[in-house]
Amino acid sequence: MTEKVLMKGNEAMAESALRAGCRFFFGYPITPQTELAAYMSKRMPLIGGTYLQAESEVSAINMVYGAAAAGARVMTSSSSPGISLKSEGISYMAGSDLPGVIINVQRGGPGLGSIQPSQSDYWQATRATGHGDFQIVVYAPSTVQEMCDCVYSAFDTADKYRIPVMILADGMLGQMMEPVVLPDKIDFCDLPDKPWATTGHGHKRSHNIVNSLYLTAEELEDLNIERYKRYELIKQNEQKAEQFLTEDADIVLVAFGASARIARSAVVAARGEGIKAGLLRPITLWPFPVDAVKDTFDSAKIYLTVEMNMGQMVDDVKLAVNGKRPVEFYGRTGGVIPTPAETLEKIREINERIGE
Amino acid sequence: MSKEIQAVFAGFGGQGTLFAGKLMAYAGLIESREVSWFPSYGPEMRGGTANCSVTISDSPIGSPLVATPDVVVAMNQPSFDRFVDAVKPGGVVVADTSMVNDLGNRDDITVVGIPATKIAEEASLKGLANIVLMGRLYAAVPYCKPETIDKALAKCIPSKKVAMLEKNKQAIKLGMEA
Amino acid sequence: MIDQNKEAKIVYQRPHALLPVVTNYCPGCTHGIINRLIAEVMDELDIEGKTIGVAPVGCAVTSYAFYGCDMIEAAHGRAPAVATAVKRVHPDNVVFSYQGDGDLASIGMCETIHAAARGEKNTVIFINNAIYGMTGGQMAPTSLPNQVTQTSPYGRDVLKAGYPIRVCELLSSLDGVAYLERVCADSPKNVRKAKKAIKKAIQTQMEGKGYSLVEIVATCPTNWGMTPQESFEWMRENMLPSYPLGVYKEVVAEGYENAAAAAQARAVCCPIAQSKNAE
Numbered sequence: 001m002t003e004k005v006l007m008k009g010n011e012a013m014a015e016s017a018l019r020a021g022c023r024f025f026f027g028y029p030i031t032p033q034t035e036l037a038a039y040m041s042k043r044m045p046l047i048g049g050t051y052l053q054a055e056s057e058v059s060a061i062n063m064v065y066g067a068a069a070a071g072a073r074v075m076t077s078s079s080s081p082g083i084s085l086k087s088e089g090i091s092y093m094a095g096s097d098l099p100g101v102i103i104n105v106q107r108g109g110p111g112l113g114s115i116q117p118s119q120s121d122y123w124q125a126t127r128a129t130g131h132g133d134f135q136i137v138v139y140a141p142s143t144v145q146e147m148c149d150c151v152y153s154a155f156d157t158a159d160k161y162r163i164p165v166m167i168l169a170d171g172m173l174g175q176m177m178e179p180v181v182l183p184d185k186i187d188f189c190d191l192p193d194k195p196w197a198t199t200g201h202g203h204k205r206s207h208n209i210v211n212s213l214y215l216t217a218e219e220l221e222d223l224n225i226e227r228y229k230r231y232e233l234i235k236q237n238e239q240k241a242e243q244f245l246t247e248d249a250d251i252v253l254v255a256f257g258a259s260a261r262i263a264r265s266a267v268v269a270a271r272g273e274g275i276k277a278g279l280l281r282p283i284t285l286w287p288f289p290v291d292a293v294k295d296t297f298d299s300a301k302i303y304l305t306v307e308m309n310m311g312q313m314v315d316d317v318k319l320a321v322n323g324k325r326p327v328e329f330y331g332r333t334g335g336v337i338p339t340p341a342e343t344l345e346k347i348r349e350i351n352e353r354i355g356e
Numbered sequence: 357m358s359k360e361i362q363a364v365f366a367g368f369g370g371q372g373t374l375f376a377g378k379l380m381a382y383a384g385l386i387e388s389r390e391v392s393w394f395p396s397y398g399p400e401m402r403g404g405t406a407n408c409s410v411t412i413s414d415s416p417i418g419s420p421l422v423a424t425p426d427v428v429v430a431m432n433q434p435s436f437d438r439f440v441d442a443v444k445p446g447g448v449v450v451a452d453t454s455m456v457n458d459l460g461n462r463d464d465i466t467v468v469g470i471p472a473t474k475i476a477e478e479a480s481l482k483g484l485a486n487i488v489l490m491g492r493l494y495a496a497v498p499y500c501k502p503e504t505i506d507k508a509l510a511k512c513i514p515s516k517k518v519a520m521l522e523k524n525k526q527a528i529k530l531g532m533e534a
Numbered sequence: 535m536i537d538q539n540k541e542a543k544i545v546y547q548r549p550h551a552l553l554p555v556v557t558n559y560c561p562g563c564t565h566g567i568i569n570r571l572i573a574e575v576m577d578e579l580d581i582e583g584k585t586i587g588v589a590p591v592g593c594a595v596t597s598y599a600f601y602g603c604d605m606i607e608a609a610h611g612r613a614p615a616v617a618t619a620v621k622r623v624h625p626d627n628v629v630f631s632y633q634g635d636g637d638l639a640s641i642g643m644c645e646t647i648h649a650a651a652r653g654e655k656n657t658v659i660f661i662n663n664a665i666y667g668m669t670g671g672q673m674a675p676t677s678l679p680n681q682v683t684q685t686s687p688y689g690r691d692v693l694k695a696g697y698p699i700r701v702c703e704l705l706s707s708l709d710g711v712a713y714l715e716r717v718c719a720d721s722p723k724n725v726r727k728a729k730k731a732i733k734k735a736i737q738t739q740m741e742g743k744g745y746s747l748v749e750i751v752a753t754c755p756t757n758w759g760m761t762p763q764e765s766f767e768w769m770r771e772n773m774l775p776s777y778p779l780g781v782y783k784e785v786v787a788e789g790y791e792n793a794a795a796a797a798q799a800r801a802v803c804c805p806i807a808q809s810k811n812a813e
Contacts, residue, residue: 006378006385006393006511024623032397050622054615055648062612062645066619069606070586074619092609115397143416176420177378177393179385198604198620200584200627207553209598211607258419265418340418 004179009144009169010035010077012180013103014043016148017075020155021186022101023049024074026063028056028082031115032171033105036077057082061089061102068098069210071197073155077103079171080121081112083129090164091130095212097196097227099158101151102136103167105174108335116335117171117258122312125168126286133224135231137165137238138285140256144178146283152183157238159192161230168285170308172258172337234287241289242281243296245271249278251350252296254317255306256282259331259338263306266343275351285313293320300325301354306343307331359414361499362422364439365486366407367431367455372486375512376429377408379490382508383500384412392420405435412499427497429489431455431472440467450493452485468496470534476527484527491531551576551585551602558596562755562762564719565593565661569600571719571729572630572659575736576603585628586620588613592634593667611642614649617656628740630657636666639675639699646705653710653744653793657735660701663752664773671757675699678772683757702749702782709797712744714782718751718774720766743786744793751777 007015014036017025025044027037037053044051054060060076067074078086083104093100106121108114125138137157139150147169154165198208214220245267246252255263260281270277280296282289302325305314311329318327330346332338363380365373374395384391395408409422424444430436430451436459440449445464453459454473470492472485481488494505505528513521548554552573559565576582585603589595591610598605608616613631621629638646638660649656665683666672672685676698680689690698702714713735717728728750735746751773753765760768781787790796801807 004385004388006381006391024619026619052618052622055644059612059615059645059648062609062615063619063622065608065612066588066606066616067623069616070620070623072623088609089612096607171397172394172420175395175397177381177391178417178420179391198586198606199624200586201604202583204583207602208604209607210605211598213595213607215596261416261418261420264416268415268418337419337421339423 002181004181006177007144007180008035008175008177009147010105010174011039012144012148012182013077013151013167013169014039015182016151017101017155018043018047018049019183019185020073020152021188021191022073022075022155023047024067024072025049025051026054026060026067026074026076027051028054028060028078030057030079030082032107032117032174033077033079033103035174036103036105057085058088061086064100064102065089065093065096065098068093068100069096069198071194071199073159073191075101075103077105079105079107080109080118083121083124087124087128087130090136091132091134092212093164094130094134094136095132096210097162098164098210099155099162100164101154101158101167102164103151103169106168106170108333114335115171117173117337118308118333118335119168119170119257119259120309120312120333121168122285122307122309125166126288126316129164129166134227135286137161137163137234137287138168139165140168140283140285141173142257142260142281142283144173144176145180147173148180148182150283159194161234163230163234168257170258171335238284239287239289239291240283241292242283243292244279244281246278246280246296246299248276248299249296250276250299250301250354251278251304251347252300252302253277253279253304253306253347254282254293254313255279256285256313259306259308262338262340262343265340266306266347269340269344270347270351273348275347277347282313285316288316288320290320293317297324302350303327304346304350305329305331306338308337309333361412361427361497362425363410363427363429364407364422364425365410365429366405366435366439367486369406371406371431372483373406373429373431374408376486376490377410379487379505379508379512380410380412380499382511383504386504386507386511387500389414390417392417394420405432405438407435407439427493429493431486431489433457436460448493448496450489450496452489454485466496468492470531472531472534475530475534479526479530481523481527481530484523487524487527488531488534491528492534493531494528495532549573549577551582553600553602555599557600559593560756562753562765563593564750564752567719567725568659568661568728568750568752569594569597571725571732572632573601574729575733576601578733579736579740581628581736581740584626585630586624588617588620588629588631590631590633590637591668592637594632594634594661595668597632611637611640612645613637614642614645614654614656614658618649618652618654621654621656625655628657628736630659630736632659633661634667635660635662635664635674635676639701643675647708650705650708650745650747651710653712655739655742656745657739658747659732660747660749661752662701662749662777663754664698665754665757667754667757671754676701676777678776698776700777702747705747706782709800710745710793711747711783712785712793713738713746714749714784716749716751716777716779716782718769718779720753720769738786742792749777751779
């Protein structure tokens, strides 16, 4: 077995990207993701890659757009306010079918908000990463190991479907250290061909155009419909979730990322008190793991989402449950991390209610 | 419930509290246990207190943020005051009495005070008060095998700094005997 | 009568790098001329196969479809950032962006200045016609004082709307810049000069000397509300005094190997700037 090392989430994501063949990184400093950019600035020059500190997040994402158009594996990272600025470029990437990886190490919002961990960009990531009809794939890792694994596969997913992929992390996951086994370095020969990329045609093919402008409405409609067919494929193939003690659970907690760690502790404590609680942990937020939610219908009497926001993912759980069961929400916001104890208290309260 | 130890290391920025936490985390890693290390970050680090939470466990760790520690290593008065009330009954606080004058009045926990800064300086180990405290912590709460501490030090200190490694080992020893 | 037996000699034809497509430019607009000049330069330097162009948002927004080389359509103002990354990925290719005054000097000024400051080895073709053309004639960052536009209907009031920006002058202070020239395309002579400048800018890039930009003072007959001839006259009368033609920076002519060497010389009194990285 490969050796386990202790790494910060931010650094582990950076190293994983390098191992996935990312050689272009465009960043801009913002807490709490800065270690990721710093790691890239240290490593890239040593391995023949490019680290460039852009003049703004807007510029950084447009550099990602350019590098992706040029056929490279490329990544950028930021935290919530910076992601808002990147939303323009993400929309253009989606409209031009460009693959790329965007990391959001979330902090509290809105506005400048706080620098403490938060999950309040769930809607932004899954609904509105920019203007227009589009989706991006969103992974929500919950451990440093999973951050590593998600980043690694994000590049493949992005290339496979020609789609931007976001890792929705947060300040807790980015800053914490945990043991991690780093993935193997990819063989560059295994990278997929990108015949659509703007690389200079050398008079060997007709000219390639990377573009999101269509002045004929019907043409754009056709393209959007084609893209949504691809999204259906992604929904079929890429949903990921983890079930923990849900087989017989009356109360199914649904939580992702950092809050899933807390929810898991609360579930373990609840089981210790004889309460049949379980945890469904979405690993992909888009596509949302609706199939995994359906798997819990047999036992679940009620769902409880635990989030570090004012209640965002709860909407997706309600859509998946589709009125068959009640769905409740418990969360803390502004950068406050819920404790297992207060989550357990909520489980107890629900358990008493449904026992009546 | 599984065996789990939750610790907080706190002091001024520059006193090496994050490093001390990392040392404990590595000890857990070396013994193949579940480990998490989580620092305070952002403006709080500038001139204020720097602290980190460390958990070593035999089952997956929930929140890496330690709210109710089993042990606290406090390197200044504000840190001691901030965390002493959160310590679980039966828990241990190791404080550097060169920096902490008031050791509080909780009688349901063990408070161990040693003048770590003074001990380090007298042994020509300036800047290693944090490691002296780690030695004392281990004497009070042996959270890993004794030989693991040396291995963890070797992990945390770059291999080219051999002299530094020896000084750290000496600091651990002084702390254990203090 | 044309003598059919005489051997035909081609004296003028479409450049290979310009595709046989209908452009969307208004009659009398100089965009078409400049597009053609860029294509001619690509042909003459034989670089169509290794060139990647970046189109702007503005009247040239669909110009990605006009050139034979690979093309990317950028978001409004972001062409310098896009071009930066393309060149970083393919340093041996030729990368140019084509931008208007709104794109380059308003929404994209930040990207423009920083690409120039970084000395990106890219070429910018900057069309300055003192107005937003595609959206129908609004005030631009380069609109002249008292110039009437749709959004300065009483004339540009400099006390409220500020003063026009002289891009060549502004960028000339930046160390990453190797070559800056302002030209226009109102006469055969000036068209030839414009082409020469474009060619020199591309060559500056190919020789790795630093950032290069050619500003072309242009017209907008449609939105200025003039005939093409009147608009050239107006341009000569009003724009050229504000935007004098000429070379604004040419580090090689100043005796330096490239922009980096010129920057090094300028920073001679600053010890830290004399690093090993600067050539």
